[in-house]
Amino acid sequence: MSLRIYNTLTGKKEGFLPLRGKQVGLYACGVTVYDLCHIGHARSAIVFDVIYRYLRYRGYDVTFVRNFTDIDDKIIKRANEEGVDYSAIAEKYIEEFNIDMGGLGLEKPSFEPKATDHISGMIDLISILIEKEFAYRRDGDVFFSVERFKDYGKLSGRNLEEMQAGARVEIDEKKENPLDFALWKSSKPGEPFWKSPWGEGRPGWHIECSVMSQKYLGETLDIHGGGKDLIFPHHENEIAQSEAATGKPFARCWIHNGFVNINKEKMSKSLGNFLTIKEILRQWHPEVLRLFFLSHHYRSPVDYSEDSLLDAKTGLDRFYTTLKTIKEKIGIIPSTLTSEKPYSIPSPSRGEGEGGGVNLLEEARKTIETFQIRFEEAMDDDFNTAQALGYFYDLQTVLNSLLDLSRGQPTDQIRSLLDQGREQFRKMGWIVGLFREEPESYMDRQKKEGLKKLGLSEEEILKLIEERNTARKNKDWKKADDIRNDLLSKGIVLEDTPSVTLWKIK
RNA sequence: GGCGGCAUAGCCAAGUGGUAAGGCGACGGUCUGCAAAACCGUUAUUCACCGGUUCAAAUCCGGUUGCCGCCUCCA
Numbered sequence: 001m002s003l004r005i006y007n008t009l010t011g012k013k014e015g016f017l018p019l020r021g022k023q024v025g026l027y028a029c030g031v032t033v034y035d036l037c038h039i040g041h042a043r044s045a046i047v048f049d050v051i052y053r054y055l056r057y058r059g060y061d062v063t064f065v066r067n068f069t070d071i072d073d074k075i076i077k078r079a080n081e082e083g084v085d086y087s088a089i090a091e092k093y094i095e096e097f098n099i100d101m102g103g104l105g106l107e108k109p110s111f112e113p114k115a116t117d118h119i120s121g122m123i124d125l126i127s128i129l130i131e132k133e134f135a136y137r138r139d140g141d142v143f144f145s146v147e148r149f150k151d152y153g154k155l156s157g158r159n160l161e162e163m164q165a166g167a168r169v170e171i172d173e174k175k176e177n178p179l180d181f182a183l184w185k186s187s188k189p190g191e192p193f194w195k196s197p198w199g200e201g202r203p204g205w206h207i208e209c210s211v212m213s214q215k216y217l218g219e220t221l222d223i224h225g226g227g228k229d230l231i232f233p234h235h236e237n238e239i240a241q242s243e244a245a246t247g248k249p250f251a252r253c254w255i256h257n258g259f260v261n262i263n264k265e266k267m268s269k270s271l272g273n274f275l276t277i278k279e280i281l282r283q284w285h286p287e288v289l290r291l292f293f294l295s296h297h298y299r300s301p302v303d304y305s306e307d308s309l310l311d312a313k314t315g316l317d318r319f320y321t322t323l324k325t326i327k328e329k330i331g332i333i334p335s336t337l338t339s340e341k342p343y344s345i346p347s348p349s350r351g352e353g354e355g356g357g358v359n360l361l362e363e364a365r366k367t368i369e370t371f372q373i374r375f376e377e378a379m380d381d382d383f384n385t386a387q388a389l390g391y392f393y394d395l396q397t398v399l400n401s402l403l404d405l406s407r408g409q410p411t412d413q414i415r416s417l418l419d420q421g422r423e424q425f426r427k428m429g430w431i432v433g434l435f436r437e438e439p440e441s442y443m444d445r446q447k448k449e450g451l452k453k454l455g456l457s458e459e460e461i462l463k464l465i466e467e468r469n470t471a472r473k474n475k476d477w478k479k480a481d482d483i484r485n486d487l488l489s490k491g492i493v494l495e496d497t498p499s500v501t502l503w504k505i506k
Numbered sequence: 507g508g509c510g511g512c513a514u515a516g517c518c519a520a521g522u523g524g525u526a527a528g529g530c531g532a533c534g535g536u537c538u539g540c541a542a543a544a545c546c547g548u549u550a551u552u553c554a555c556c557g558g559u560u561c562a563a564a565u566c567c568g569g570u571u572g573c574c575g576c577c578u579c580c581a
Contacts, residue, residue, distance in 0.1 A: 011510095031581075044581040074579070156576080162508050163577065205579090227581030232509095234580090257581070258511095259574095266575085295519065295529075300512080301574070308518065311530050321543080378520090386520050390528035397545085404537090404545050477539060484541075495542045502543085 003058060003380045005223075006299065008231060008254035009155055013382055018222045019252065024060040025217030026052060027251070029209060029226035029234070030112070032069040033093035034078045036276045037100050039289075039304060040260045040267060044227050046290055046433070047257040047298045047383075049106045051223075053431045054379050064109040065216045067209060068094055071116050071202055076191060086192050090116075100277040105286050105433050111216050115208035119194045122203045122211045125245055126183045126196075134244040138174040140186025140199035146179045149240045155254060156232035181237050183207050206237040210250075214242070224251035228258055228299075258301045267304075275304070285445070287434050288313045294385040294432055315393075316434075317446065319425075322396050324439035325403055326422050330415050360405065361413065364398040368421045371395050375428050385432060392428075395421055443504075450505030454491045461492055465501050468494075 003016040018024045028048040031041055048066070055062045070090035079086040094114075115122075126142055129135035135144050146152045146160060153159050163179055172178065182204035187193035193200035213221055219242075226235065235254065242250040259266070262273040280289055292312035296302045371391055378387035399421045406414045429435035437445075451458060464483050471479040484494050488506070495502040 029581080032579085038581085040581045042581085047581090072579090156509080158509055158577075228511095229576075229580055232576065233578090259581075261574085264574095268580090297520075300519095303518090307530090311518065315529060318543095325544090384520075387527070390520065393528055400544055401546090407537095472539080475539075481540070488542095493542060496538075497543085504543095 024062045025221045026064045026223045027213045030066040034074040039275045065111045066109040068114045070114045113212045142184040143180040210242040219246045221251040225255035228256045320442045367398045
C-alpha cells in the first residue's frame with residue numbers, strides 16, 4: 001500500500017508521488033494576524049500537523065512552510081482602531097498564534113515566513129506578470145487579468161461566464177473584469193506602504209503565497225493546502241499568478257480541510273459563536289481537541305459542541321487509564337522477554353458456546369502485531385484518522401483484557417504483549433499527536449483542574465476515603481455507602497481496588 | 507441564479523461494488539459487601555426516498571426530498 005491523497009484539483013484520490021524522490025514540499029496557508037485564532041484555525045493546523053508528521057513517518061524529507069499574512073486591510077483597520085502601527089498588531093498576534101499552536105502541541109514548520117519580509121520578491125513577480133501581459137496597471141494599482149489566464153477556475157471548478165453571471169462581485173471601475181484581483185494596491189495617506197515601480201503601496205493578498213512558496217519550495221509544490229474556504233478565490237488566484245509567471249504547474253496536489261460549525265451553526269463573529277483557541281484550551285486538554293477533530297475525516301465539516309468534546313474527553317481518559325494501569329503493572333522498563341509458545345487460558349467470561357477455549361492471548365497477539373499495519377493502511381487512505389483511531393480503541397480493548405487476565409503478577413508473555421501494545425501507543429500516537437503525556441501527569445492534571453472547578457480539596461477527599469475505609473473494615477456498609485454517595489453528589493467517584501481506594505472526577 | 511458537498515443506530519462516526527469499523531450512551535452478565543473501573547455479551551437484516559445498472563450497491567447512474575458550503579474577508 002502506498003499513500004493516496006484526495007486532490008481538490010482533480011476531485012479524485014491519487015497516489016502520492018513527490019516530484020523529487022523523497023523530498024516533499026508542503027505549503028499550508030497560515031493566518032492573517034489581526035485577531036486571536038479560533039477553533040477553525042486549530043482544526044486546519046492540526047490537520048496539517050498530522051499530515052506533516054505522517055509524511056515524515058513514511059520516510060519523506062518534508063519541508064513544511066506555513067506563512068503569516070502580516071499586512072492586509074484588516075490589520076490596518078485594527079491598527080487604526082487601536083491607534084498603533086500595523087506592525088504592532090501583526091507582532092502581537094503572531095506571538096499569540098505561537099502560544100496557541102504550542103498549546104495545541106503542534107510541530108514547528110520548517111519555515112514560517114512573513115509577507116512583509118518578501119515584498120521585493122513580490123515586486124519581482126508582479127513585474128514579470130506585467131511584462132508577460134497577464135497583469136495591467138491602473139494608476140498606482142496593478143491587477144491580474146483573469147481573462148488572459150486560460151485555466152482560470154480550474155481549481156474551484158468554475159468558469160468565468162458562470163462567475164460573472166452570479167455577479168456578487170464588487171464593481172471596481174478600474175478593473176477590466178470584475179473578477180480581476182489586485183496584485184499591488186496603492187496606499188492611501190496614512191497607510192503603511194512600500195516603494196515599488198508603480199508607486200507607494202502594498203501587496204495584494206494572494207501574491208505573497210506565490211512568492212514565499214516559490215522561494216522555499218521551488219516553482220512546483222508537492223502539496224498545497226488550507227481551509228476549504230481558500231479554494232476560491234485565494235488558491236485559484238495563486239495558481240493563476242504563479243503559473244502565468246513560471247509556465248509550470250504550481251502545486252501537484254491540493255488538500256483542503258472542512259469547516260468547524262458550532263452547535264450546527266457556522267461560526268462567525270456576527271452570530272457570537274466565535275470560539276478562540278485560548279477559550280478551548282482553558283476548558284479542555286489539547287489532546288481532547290485533537291481526538292475530537294481526528295475522529296472526523298479532515299474533509300468533512302465537523303460540529304463542535306460541549307457534548308462532543310465531553311465524548312472525546314471520556315475516550316482520552318480511558319486511554320490514559322489503560323496506559324497508566326499498564327505502567328503500574330509492568331513498570332517503565334521495556335520488556336526484553338521474548339514471547340514463548342502461546343498457552344491457552346480459558347477466557348473467564350466467555351466460557352460457553354462452541355468458542356469455548358478461545359485463545360485470548362493469541363487474539364491479543366494478533367491485534368497488537370497487526371495494529372501498525374492497519375494504522376498505516378488507514379492513514380495511507382487519504383489520512384483516514386477516524387479509521388486509524390478506531391484501531392487504537394481495538395488495541396486498547398485487548399490490552400485491557402490482558403490486564404484483566406493478570407490481576408496478580410502478569411506472566412512473561414502477557415508482560416511482553418502489554419509492553420508491545422504500549423509501544424504502539426507511543427509510536428503511532430506520535431503521528432496523531434496523542435498520548436504524549438505521562439499517564440500519571442495526565443491524570444493528576446485532570447484531578448487538579450477538576451477539583452478547582454468543583455471547589456474541593458484533595459485533603460478532604462482523602463480524609464473521607466479514610467473514614468469510609470475504616471467503616472468498611474467494620475463492615476459498616478451504611479456509613480461507607482453514605483460517604484461514597486456524598487462524594488458522588490459532589491462529583492467525585494470512588495474506586496475500590498484490592499489494595500487502595502482511588503478517586504477521580506466524575 | 508451558478509457551482510459543489512452531505513444524508514449510515516438514541517447521539518457521534520468510518521466505510522465508494524462483495525454483503526454494515528469504532529466511540530459515547532443504554533441494557534444484561536462476570537468481578538465486588540454493594541458500587542466503580544475493566545472485561546464479556548446485546549443494541550442498524552440495514553445505510554433519506556423512488557427507480558435503474560450489476561451475479562452482487564450504503565457504495566455506480568437518473569430522479570425526489572432535506573440540510574450545508576462556496577460564488578464577498580474567512581481555516
